[in-house]
Every structure is written in C-alpha cells, then in structure tokens.
Amino acid sequence: KAGVTQTPRYLIKTRGQQVTLSCSPISGHRSVSWYQQTPGQGLQFLFEYFSETQRNKGNFPGRFSGRQFSNSRSEMNVSTLELGDSALYLCASSQAGTAGNTIYFGEGSWLTVV
Amino acid sequence: AQKITQTQPGMFVQEKEAVTLDCTYDTSDPSYGLFWYKQPSSGEMIFLIYQGSYDQQNATEGRYSLNFQKARKSANLVISASQLGDSAMYFCAMRGPYNTDKLIFGTGTRLQVFP
Numbered sequence: 001k002a003g004v005t006q007t008p009r010y011l012i013k014t015r016g017q018q019v020t021l022s023c024s025p026i027s028g029h030r031s032v033s034w035y036q037q038t039p040g041q042g043l044q045f046l047f048e049y050f051s052e053t054q055r056n057k058g059n060f061p062g063r064f065s066g067r068q069f070s071n072s073r074s075e076m077n078v079s080t081l082e083l084g085d086s087a088l089y090l091c092a093s094s095q096a097g098t099a100g101n102t103i104y105f106g107e108g109s110w111l112t113v114v
Numbered sequence: 115a116q117k118i119t120q121t122q123p124g125m126f127v128q129e130k131e132a133v134t135l136d137c138t139y140d141t142s143d144p145s146y147g148l149f150w151y152k153q154p155s156s157g158e159m160i161f162l163i164y165q166g167s168y169d170q171q172n173a174t175e176g177r178y179s180l181n182f183q184k185a186r187k188s189a190n191l192v193i194s195a196s197q198l199g200d201s202a203m204y205f206c207a208m209r210g211p212y213n214t215d216k217l218i219f220g221t222g223t224r225l226q227v228f229p
Contacts, residue, residue: 033215043205043219056216088157097215099147100166105159 002027004106006091012112018079021109023091025072029104031055031097032074034066037088037108046089049074050097078111086113116141118208120220127196127227134181135191135223137206145211148189150180153203153222162204165189196227 005024013019025032033048033056045058049068066076072093078085090108094101117140127133139148150162165173165180173180181190193200203224207217 031215033217035217035219042221043207043217045216045218048215050213056214058216090157090159092159092215092217094215096213098213099145099209099211101215102161102164103149103209103215103217104161105151107156107158110157 004091004093004104006089006106006109008109009107010110010112012114013081015081015083015113017081018077019081019111020075020077021089021091021111023074023076023093023106025074025091025093026104029093029095030072031094031101032068032072033092033097033103034074034076035090035092036060037090038084038086043090046076048097055097081113083113085111087111116143116146116208116210116218118206118218118220120206120223122223123221124224124226127193127225129198129227129229130195132192132194133196133225135193135204135206135225137189137191137220139187139189139206139208141187141208141210143211147209148180148182149207149209149217150178150189150191151205151207152200153205155202159205163191193225198227198229201225201227 034046048056068074092105152160206220
C-alpha cells in the first residue's frame with residue numbers, strides 16, 4: 001500500500017514567485033492536512049481538508065492557500081514568496097479525520113526561496 | 115489551549131540499551147490523542163505510536179511503547195533495544211477532540227545512538 005506521496009521533493013524559487021505543492025494521500029484516506037516546518041518555528045499547522053472542504057486553518061497569511069480534489073488529492077499554493085517561506089512542507093492524511101484515526105505523513109517538499 | 119512540551123533537546127543512548135523520551139501535554143479537553151513520530155534527516159515524518167485519552171492500556175508497537183500517565187499529563191516514549199537506525203528527531207504531538215487532524219507538536223528531541 002503506497003504511503004502519502006508529495007511532489008516535488010525539492011524546489012528552489014525566487015522571491016515574489018508562486019509555488020504549488022502536491023499531495024496524494026494514502027488510498028482510501030479522505031482527510032489531508034498540511035504543515036510547515038522551519039528551524040525557528042518548528043512544526044506549524046497550515047490547513048486541513050476533508051471531502052474537498054477546508055475544515056481547519058492555521059494562523060498563516062492569505063498567501064497560503066490550498067484545495068482538495070474529489071479524489072482526495074490536495075494541493076497547496078504559496079503566492080508572492082518571501083525568504084521566510086523557505087521550509088519543509090509536510091502533508092499528512094488519515095481515513096476520516098476523526099479521533100482514533102492514525103495520521104500518516106509524507107516525505108515532505110523542501111522549498112528554498114532565494 | 116493545547117500544548118506539548120519536550121524538555122530534552124538531545125539524548126544519547128548506547129546501542130541495545132533502552133531510552134525514554136519525555137513528553138508532557140496540557141489540555142482541558144477530556145478527549146484527545148497523542149502521537150509520536152520519528153523524523154530522520156531526510157525529512158519524512160514516520161508514525162511510531164498512538165495513545166487515545168480513553169485507552170485503558172499503554173500503547174505498544176514493536177520496540178516502541180508509550181508510558182501514558184494521564185494524571186501527570188505525560189506520554190513518554192520508550193524505545194527498547196536501541197539500534198543505530200533509531201538516530202533521528204522524535205516529535206510528540208497531540209490531536210484535540212472533535213473531528214480534526216490538526217496536530218500540535220512539541221519541539222522535538224534529537225536521539226543519537228552510538229555503538
């Protein structure tokens with residue numbers, strides 16, 4: 001059974017550009033969430049989607065957005081990139097996003113903004 | 115508000131020995147879940163073990179066990195028979211009640227296993 005798949009694994013962008021990261025959850029999983037990990041701030045929750053609806057959102061500016069498709073795959077977008085957006089972006093999935101469901105993570109996408 | 119505290123920035127353990135990584139949490143909700151994840155330098159966050167607040171028994175998964183002390187609000191991870199491949203960052207995380215996958219993470223503990 002394939003795990004959570006994130007693409008691309010590594011990317012370098014220039015300040016002001018935008019970036020789209022993709023996440024394919026484990027087959028059968030309907031809940032997808034995103035996290036940003038930086039050395040300074042640690043792991044921070046970005047947002048969560050379930051059945052194509054955003055169910056929860058973290059404290060990030062509007063430049064950070066996401067969506068989920070009918071096949072549960074998710075994308076997140078960061079517009080007008082800033083140097084501080086350089087981070088590891090992790091995607092996670094669970095079956096139903098309810099108590100007791102194990103949450104599995106992908107390998108992450110390493111974003112460097114120059 | 116929910117909070118996870120990991121007070122050990124780094125730990126050393128000799129191969130084949132057991133090690134305990136500390137985690138305390140704070141929440142006013144009676145229903146919550148606690149997770150431990152391992153993160154090697156590659157970045158992938160690997161699920162290790164899960165404990166629900168209403169679970170009667172401490173969770174175990176192979177060499178990993180969770181020492182859950184609800185009254186003390188602690189959920190320490192015990193790794194038995196450490197292996198060199200256990201060297202990594204370890205994160206404790208909490209999921210709140212209701213239907214959400216939002217996790218609150220601790221700052222992590224870097225474990226180094228030496229021969």
